[in-house]
Amino acid sequence: MDYLNIVTGEKLNEKLPKGTGSVEFGATQPPIYNPLADPVRGLLLELKCSSALFPSPNSLPITISTNNTVLDALRVLIDNQILAVPVLNEDTGDVVSVLSVLDLLSYIVEQFPEEDFVKLNQRSSEIWQSFYGKMVGTKEQIANERIDHLLGKKLFDFEALDPVYSVYGNFPLQTAVELMVGSKAHRVVVLDQKGHFANFISQARLLEVLLPVMSGLPELSRPLIELGLWEKAIKDVETIDESEMAYRAFKKMKEKRVSGLAVVNSSGVIVGNISVSDLKLLEFDLIFFNLLGTSVKEYLRLVSKPELLYERPIRFQPLREALSLSPRPVVTCRLSDSLGYIMAILNHYNIHRVYVVDDQEKPIGVVSLHDVLSHIMDTRRTTEAL
Numbered sequence: 001m002d003y004l005n006i007v008t009g010e011k012l013n014e015k016l017p018k019g020t021g022s023v024e025f026g027a028t029q030p031p032i033y034n035p036l037a038d039p040v041r042g043l044l045l046e047l048k049c050s051s052a053l054f055p056s057p058n059s060l061p062i063t064i065s066t067n068n069t070v071l072d073a074l075r076v077l078i079d080n081q082i083l084a085v086p087v088l089n090e091d092t093g094d095v096v097s098v099l100s101v102l103d104l105l106s107y108i109v110e111q112f113p114e115e116d117f118v119k120l121n122q123r124s125s126e127i128w129q130s131f132y133g134k135m136v137g138t139k140e141q142i143a144n145e146r147i148d149h150l151l152g153k154k155l156f157d158f159e160a161l162d163p164v165y166s167v168y169g170n171f172p173l174q175t176a177v178e179l180m181v182g183s184k185a186h187r188v189v190v191l192d193q194k195g196h197f198a199n200f201i202s203q204a205r206l207l208e209v210l211l212p213v214m215s216g217l218p219e220l221s222r223p224l225i226e227l228g229l230w231e232k233a234i235k236d237v238e239t240i241d242e243s244e245m246a247y248r249a250f251k252k253m254k255e256k257r258v259s260g261l262a263v264v265n266s267s268g269v270i271v272g273n274i275s276v277s278d279l280k281l282l283e284f285d286l287i288f289f290n291l292l293g294t295s296v297k298e299y300l301r302l303v304s305k306p307e308l309l310y311e312r313p314i315r316f317q318p319l320r321e322a323l324s325l326s327p328r329p330v331v332t333c334r335l336s337d338s339l340g341y342i343m344a345i346l347n348h349y350n351i352h353r354v355y356v357v358d359d360q361e362k363p364i365g366v367v368s369l370h371d372v373l374s375h376i377m378d379t380r381r382t383t384e385a386l
Helices: 039-046 070-080 101-110 114-120 125-143 147-153 173-183 203-214 229-233 246-256 276-281 286-291 296-303 317-325 339-348 369-385
Strands: 084-088 095-100 165-168 187-191 197-202 239-241 260-264 270-275 353-357 363-368
Touching: 039 173, 039 203, 039 369, 070 084, 070 101, 070 125, 070 147, 084 197, 095 101, 095 147, 095 187, 101 246, 101 276, 114 246, 165 173, 173 187, 173 197, 173 203, 173 369, 197 203, 203 339, 203 369, 229 363, 229 369, 239 246, 246 260, 246 270, 246 276, 246 296, 260 296, 260 363, 270 276, 270 296, 270 353, 276 296, 286 296, 339 353, 339 369, 363 369
Parallel strands: 165 187, 239 260
Antiparallel strands: 084 095, 187 197, 260 270, 353 363
């Protein structure tokens, strides 16, 4: 069978690295690597995509259905502290999409143009009352919008924001990793033998599984500057000035198809990070829509101190926990830091990128989870060829 994008139906076979084949459920895929030569190779061949290690040993796969509402979806994301959730057809159980926080932001923000937030900075009571009335009128409409209707409207490009591909559960884990590397997808949906949703595998969980297996391998002690990875790391970093409006930061994430931005001051020094995970704070409370009109600096200050937002206790426990954990500290590295260090901090902070800075703390690059997984697979592919 072909690897298909579950949203667009696009075939991915021609995009995959050489050696990654297509197999039917129940078929045997010939091993590419000698599993005895490297514990990572052995793990990737031995473990199946259906392994109970995914999404994690202590959790069950979380899904929503096409007849759930936008509010249902957002609360599932908040409740479970996750950034994306598979959407299943209510009647067939088939996966029709994966809905992410970025997707929801794209929909929500489109209901409120940037001009509305710019006007809020004028601090006019008349403008605020008008905006407040618009939010009240739109809030119920947004909250009750069904996911299937949302998908049908095509208000934003799911495929462009976060492509999702599927594999069968009997595939070796290696196939899922190659698929993520080849498609630049953040996650892979796993299907059972009937083609129904079974679980999913994320980049973050893959790193968590691979890290202890790679412990002690010489490559972990090598610095970025000695690895081919540094060439991928030195790239244009998407940044946002701390004085810019928070709304523009999230809008830029959508336009650039990234899940986070480095926050810099007027001197270009990195002072923070704002990411799609900070959108979990919305929870359809009007005060959080108002925050999108503040500066990035003020937004991050307020969401890190919920007592500044409410004079009464926050009624929703998962939201309270989200506020206490957000924003995460900005995490940086240098070209002299080792691959092992970078993998460890990505896993420890449960983040998707580490900014590479120079001696003046100015961002000069970024190392993402995808970069790390790509390096791991490229290294083993090259070694095997030798």
